[in-house]
Amino acid sequence: MQMRPQALPLSVLEAQYYVDQFNARYGDILDRGDYAAWIELFTEDCLYKVIPRENHDAGLPLATMALESQGMLKDRAYGIVNTLFHAPYYQRHVIGVAQILNDNGSEIRATANYSVFRTKPGSVSEIYNVGRYLDVFLREGAGLKLKERVCVFDSEMILNSMIYPI
Amino acid sequence: MNFAPQALSTDGLPRWDGEGSSRIPFWAYTDPAVYRRELERMFYGNGHWCYVALEAELPKFGDYKISYVGERQVIVVRERDGSLNVVENRCAHRGVRFCQKPRGNARSFVCPYHQWTYKLNGDLAGLPFRQGVKKDDGEIQGGMPPDFDLKQHGLTKLKVAVYNGLVFATFDHDAPSFEDYIGPDVLPWLNRIFDGRKLTILGTNRQRIPGNWKLMMENIKDPYHPGLLHTWFVTFGLWRADQQSRMVMDEHGRHAVMISQRNAGGEAKAVTEGVTSFKKDMALNDARLLDVVPEYWWKGPTVTMITLFPSVIIQQQVNSLSTRHIVPSGPDSFDFVWTHFGFEEDDEAMTRRRLRQANLFGPAGFVSADDGEVIEFSQDGFRQKGADGATICELDGRGVAPTPHMVTETLIRGMYGYWRKVMEL
Ligand code: FES
Numbered sequence: 324m325q326m327r328p329q330a331l332p333l334s335v336l337e338a339q340y341y342v343d344q345f346n347a348r349y350g351d352i353l354d355r356g357d358y359a360a361w362i363e364l365f366t367e368d369c370l371y372k373v374i375p376r377e378n379h380d381a382g383l384p385l386a387t388m389a390l391e392s393q394g395m396l397k398d399r400a401y402g403i404v405n406t407l408f409h410a411p412y413y414q415r416h417v418i419g420v421a422q423i424l425n426d427n428g429s430e431i432r433a434t435a436n437y438s439v440f441r442t443k444p445g446s447v448s449e450i451y452n453v454g455r456y457l458d459v460f461l462r463e464g465a466g467l468k469l470k471e472r473v474c475v476f477d478s479e480m481i482l483n484s485m486i487y488p489i
Numbered sequence: 490m491n492f493a494p495q496a497l498s499t500d501g502l503p504r505w506d507g508e509g510s511s512r513i514p515f516w517a518y519t520d521p522a523v524y525r526r527e528l529e530r531m532f533y534g535n536g537h538w539c540y541v542a543l544e545a546e547l548p549k550f551g552d553y554k555i556s557y558v559g560e561r562q563v564i565v566v567r568e569r570d571g572s573l574n575v576v577e578n579r580c581a582h583r584g585v586r587f588c589q590k591p592r593g594n595a596r597s598f599v600c601p602y603h604q605w606t607y608k609l610n611g612d613l614a615g616l617p618f619r620q621g622v623k624k625d626d627g628e629i630q631g632g633m634p635p636d637f638d639l640k641q642h643g644l645t646k647l648k649v650a651v652y653n654g655l656v657f658a659t660f661d662h663d664a665p666s667f668e669d670y671i672g673p674d675v676l677p678w679l680n681r682i683f684d685g686r687k688l689t690i691l692g693t694n695r696q697r698i699p700g701n702w703k704l705m706m707e708n709i710k711d712p713y714h715p716g717l718l719h720t721w722f723v724t725f726g727l728w729r730a731d732q733q734s735r736m737v738m739d740e741h742g743r744h745a746v747m748i749s750q751r752n753a754g755g756e757a758k759a760v761t762e763g764v765t766s767f768k769k770d771m772a773l774n775d776a777r778l779l780d781v782v783p784e785y786w787w788k789g790p791t792v793t794m795i796t797l798f799p800s801v802i803i804q805q806q807v808n809s810l811s812t813r814h815i816v817p818s819g820p821d822s823f824d825f826v827w828t829h830f831g832f833e834e835d836d837e838a839m840t841r842r843r844l845r846q847a848n849l850f851g852p853a854g855f856v857s858a859d860d861g862e863v864i865e866f867s868q869d870g871f872r873q874k875g876a877d878g879a880t881i882c883e884l885d886g887r888g889v890a891p892t893p894h895m896v897t898e899t900l901i902r903g904m905y906g907y908w909r910k911v912m913e914l
């Protein structure tokens with residue numbers, strides 16, 4: 324996706340505020356493992372992808388996680404809680420200030436850098452996944468929902484497995 | 490049986506106590522000297538071919554990618570005449586790993602340090618100041634010795650086999666043909682997927698798994714675990730013991746195929762009772778994750794998991810296809826590189842289906858993220874027990890033979906029988 328900043332209306336401050344608040348909440352929800360709340364941050368026909376930068380830059384479609392609806396997010400959440408056998412770990416998201424690329428009043432396009440740290444029980448904290456979000460938000464009532472979040476990650480090796488969303 | 494460490498023999502390596510291959514000593518996964526011998530014999534010598542690429546990754550003249558044979562980094566590159574070369578990424582001059590871009594297109598390789606230049610086939614084409622530098626008064630300073638022979642100083646060249654879109658290489662120029670290496674029992678299963686059709690590359694996933702590389706080979710020679718560890722397999726009938734299955738191996742026991750045919754899943758006393766991973770009432774919220782459409786070339790089986798010793802696993806599980814390259818890094822870690830692919834003949838719906846089903850696989854996969862996890866826990870267990878532990882692989886006996894069912898660990902015994910012979914331990 325090529326997104327070029329355009330001349331932004333004065334409401335940019337408002338969009339900036341909403342998106343940054345949203346991202347802070349998004350990180351907090353995942354770091355607490357509240358998947359029911361995570362699913363509610365998306366629209367019903369959402370797209371959520373975690374994709375290696377290598378594939379993204381080469382125009383190759385394969386992602387590490389590719390979910391195309393709220394239903395699939397639910398299936399992923401069920402997998403995390405009930406079916407995927409794994410050693411538990413803490414996630415800690417640090418999400419940078421968003422860059423608002425476009426705001427047409429109903430839809431906001433934005434990006435933000437993120438890093439996710441992993442801490443396993445009894446172990447040190449590691450840099451787990453580093454990348455950026457490519458987002459499309461819908462304005463819904465007083466808040467925002469994610470119509471699309473593509474996490475393009477630089478990290479060339481996933482530290483064994485990726486269980487929780489990013 | 491006693492698994493106490495043996496008095497070390499003169500080569501400094503431990504010795505495998507007892508007969509057979511059903512009890513694998515923990516040191517086979519943890520000992521650095523054993524691992525060094527593995528690199529020499531399994532990855533670099535003894536006639537073993539290693540996977541390096543899919544041809545479709547390198548469509549044009551000059552296209553190259555960096556890959557690995559064991560721990561040694563190699564470059565796979567397309568020649569002008571369409572053939573493929575594999576050369577080691579190590580300058581003949583002073584050993585520099587000269588190629589740093591993981592993929593690209595080149596007409597020659599130039600080492601940045603002193604600009605020695607190599608042809609795409611690894612021949613040394615030339616080097617600066619070979620004849621010395623001529624001063625204004627005609628005096629010549631420096632230069633290589635007169636007997637320096639370019640032909641003797643190319644890159645290490647590997648023997649290459651391109652087989653219906655798969656690319657394998659070996660440092661051992663006396664290796665048998667690739668077809669002979671795979672053998673007549675396994676080759677037909679390779680041909681079923683790779684029959685010469687053109688492949689399309691869907692992309693790559695990479696994971697670093699902190700366990701011994703053989704644990705991944707045995708994971709895919711272990712039909713016992715999928716219906717127990719993986720909820721999706723037992724619940725949706727993708728892999729479980731009441732399916733019609735076959736375990737095939739080559740005459741040496743090193744390569745194998747696990748073949749099975751999907752059933753309706755659901756409750757069936759013999760395979761779901763007491764199995765905690767079975768979820769009776771589980772249904773997908775979005776059925777597109779498992780929208781299986783049979784393909785004409787399946788001819789029965791819905792899943793074939795092929796292990797080509799020592800370096801690659803080839804997966805067909807319903808509509809999802811991948812190669813999984815094993816790149817070892819010390820006795821207790823390996824990188825696992827997944828390349829998902831389809832066929833040029835696929836329509837858009839099939840490509841989308843393959844991509845959706847890719848959610849089952851890779852580092853985040855519903856049925857494979859937990860394989861990486863249990864491999865890590867295995868290595869942790871071996872490390873903690875020390876030298877005198879051993880695994881037990883005795884489901885379906887202690888012998889080695891192909892079987893018409895999946896309630897068996899015979900393929901693992903087959904691999905370690907071969908390993909033991911080649912390793913002389
Ligand atoms: S080390 Fe490569 S040219 Fe000198």
Ligand SMILES: [Fe+2]
Nearest residue numbers: 715856857860
């Ligand atoms: Fe598995």
